[in-house]
Amino acid sequence: MPTILGQNQYGKAENRVVRITRDGDTHHIKDLNVSVALSGDMDDVHYSGSNAHVLPTDTTKNTVYAFAKEYGIDSAEQFGIHLARHFVTSQEPIHRARIRIEEYAWERIETSDGNSKFIGADEVKHSFVRKGQETRTTQITFDGERWQVVSGLKDLVVMNSTNSEFWGYVKDKYTTLQEAYDRILATQVAAQWRYGWSSDEERMPNWDKSYAQARKHMLQAFAETYSLSLQQTLYQMGSRIINSRSEIDEIRFSLPNKHHFLVDLEPFGLKNDNEVYFAADRPYGLIEATVLRDGVEPQIPVDMTNL
Numbered sequence: 001m002p003t004i005l006g007q008n009q010y011g012k013a014e015n016r017v018v019r020i021t022r023d024g025d026t027h028h029i030k031d032l033n034v035s036v037a038l039s040g041d042m043d044d045v046h047y048s049g050s051n052a053h054v055l056p057t058d059t060t061k062n063t064v065y066a067f068a069k070e071y072g073i074d075s076a077e078q079f080g081i082h083l084a085r086h087f088v089t090s091q092e093p094i095h096r097a098r099i100r101i102e103e104y105a106w107e108r109i110e111t112s113d114g115n116s117k118f119i120g121a122d123e124v125k126h127s128f129v130r131k132g133q134e135t136r137t138t139q140i141t142f143d144g145e146r147w148q149v150v151s152g153l154k155d156l157v158v159m160n161s162t163n164s165e166f167w168g169y170v171k172d173k174y175t176t177l178q179e180a181y182d183r184i185l186a187t188q189v190a191a192q193w194r195y196g197w198s199s200d201e202e203r204m205p206n207w208d209k210s211y212a213q214a215r216k217h218m219l220q221a222f223a224e225t226y227s228l229s230l231q232q233t234l235y236q237m238g239s240r241i242i243n244s245r246s247e248i249d250e251i252r253f254s255l256p257n258k259h260h261f262l263v264d265l266e267p268f269g270l271k272n273d274n275e276v277y278f279a280a281d282r283p284y285g286l287i288e289a290t291v292l293r294d295g296v297e298p299q300i301p302v303d304m305t306n307l
């Protein structure tokens, strides 16, 4: 049976790099998980085993660490752009680079009553606690000409303890769900947004500011939407970002509905007045959608949850 090679890519996945920047005795941390995927003129290695075009995955790993030292890590996006440009422009057989980065945030530990020489005004200059909230993500793709930057976050857990209803839905013979006029709405946000920036000729966005603003608008929309469904809330979150951030053209969400079921306390002679819930972990409703600036083509893949 004749066969041919289809899409292929290779590189070192999940390079964990921690970069400390020492500003006197005040230290700064960047903690990343960097995955490199390269593609191009790689037929021969698959067909015959010739490695003549293969930059070893080990080298791609080393490059991540060397770049962390040589250029530092400003933002995950900036670091990814640097790496992608390097692989595509320095190796002829490599035509495309995709760099995926997860960033883990750390914050300074507050002091008790400053008595060590290492302790500043009200925080330790070299002691950190990892932030327990979301993970920031980015994916940089470069083909030698066009850039695509898709950034976002995952595992951002949010809850509204009121201002959520769900009723008026289709009912068939299998429907048992009771209509809800005051329910808990909770989800674990995975969101990926695509920047309009796509060529070196255009002015690059301020990645850190854009992330902070997109996150803020998303959370505010979640909190401020009186929800008739998680779908409606999702759309509000997305359109709030598109309307307030001109550098972002498209955003895709994957929102698990973290169901909170009222517990029946009647057997114990107790009335449950929307106070005691069972937080179910599965199954969960999974609500996913893309929100776009009118007129732009969608580019974020539908199945982006493991980005």
Ligand SMILES: O=c1[nH]c(=O)c2[nH]c(=O)[nH]c2[nH]1
Pocket (backbone or CB within 6 Å): 166, 177, 228, 229, 230, 231, 257, 285
């Ligand atoms: O916000 C919701 N959207 C649904 O589509 C749905 N389906 C369901 O059973 N509960 C909910 N809640």
